[in-house]
Amino acid sequence: xxxxxxxxxxxxxxxxxxxxxxxxxxxxxxxxxxxxxxxxxxxxxxxxxxxxxxxxxxxxxxxxxxxxxxxxxxxxxxxxxxxxxxxxxxxxxxxxxxxxxxxxxxxxxxxxxxxxxxxxxxxxxxxxxx
Numbered sequence: 464x465x466x467x468x469x470x471x472x473x474x475x476x477x478x479x480x481x482x483x484x485x486x487x488x489x490x491x492x493x494x495x496x497x498x499x500x501x502x503x504x505x506x507x508x509x510x511x512x513x514x515x516x517x518x519x520x521x522x523x524x525x526x527x528x529x530x531x532x533x534x535x536x537x538x539x540x541x542x543x544x545x546x547x548x549x550x551x552x553x554x555x556x557x558x559x560x561x562x563x564x565x566x567x568x569x570x571x572x573x574x575x576x577x578x579x580x581x582x583x584x585x586x587x588x589x590x591x592x593x
Contacts, residue, residue, distance in 0.1 A: 481513045481563040482589075484537070488566055489590060491536035492518045495529045497568070499593055503586040513563040515583065519574050523552040529568050530557045537561070 485502055492500055497518035506513050520526040530548065537543045543561070550557040555570030556577070567579060 484541070484543070484561060485514045485516060485564050485589070487536060487540055488516055488533050488561075488564060489592070491533045492516070492529055492566075492568075493592070494536070495525065495532040496521075497525075497529045499574075500590070501580060501588060501592075502590040503580070503583055504589050505583065505586050508583070508586055512565050514589065515565050515567065515579070515586070517567045517569065517574070517579055519569050519571050521571075523555075523570075526552045526555070526557055526568050526570065530559055530566075533559055533566060 489500055489502060497520060500516065500518045503515045503517075504513070505515055518529065520529050534545060534548075537545070546560045546562055548557065548559050555573035557568040559566040559568070569577070
């Protein structure tokens with residue numbers, strides 16, 4: 464069994480397409496009024512992840528609400544929890560890891576500072592919501 468299939472088997476009860484999961488996550492971000500949502504396709508650039516999703520929250524409270532909302536949405540819809548969640552709201556950057564889909568939730572200042580879109584500029588943009 465391939466690495467991706469093994470991971471999927473461990474974390475969910477039924478197969479789920481990574482793009483479908485990414486769209487579900489974007490919906491959850493929109494539900495919590497996340498801003499400047501960008502989804503990058505990393506399948507040709509990284510052997511470890513298929514999609515990065517980045518968004519900005521206007522406050523620490525909103526950063527937490529977005530991260531919590533993503534987890535609630537994926538558990539409710541797919542019975543799927545993230546592999547891990549890193550960062551704290553006070554840092555201005557929370558990472559939510561679903562193996563093949565990684566979500567970066569930033570404060571505006573941290574997003575500007577780290578410039579992940581620039582770092583992954585060769586990745587095709589799948590979706591951009593301003």
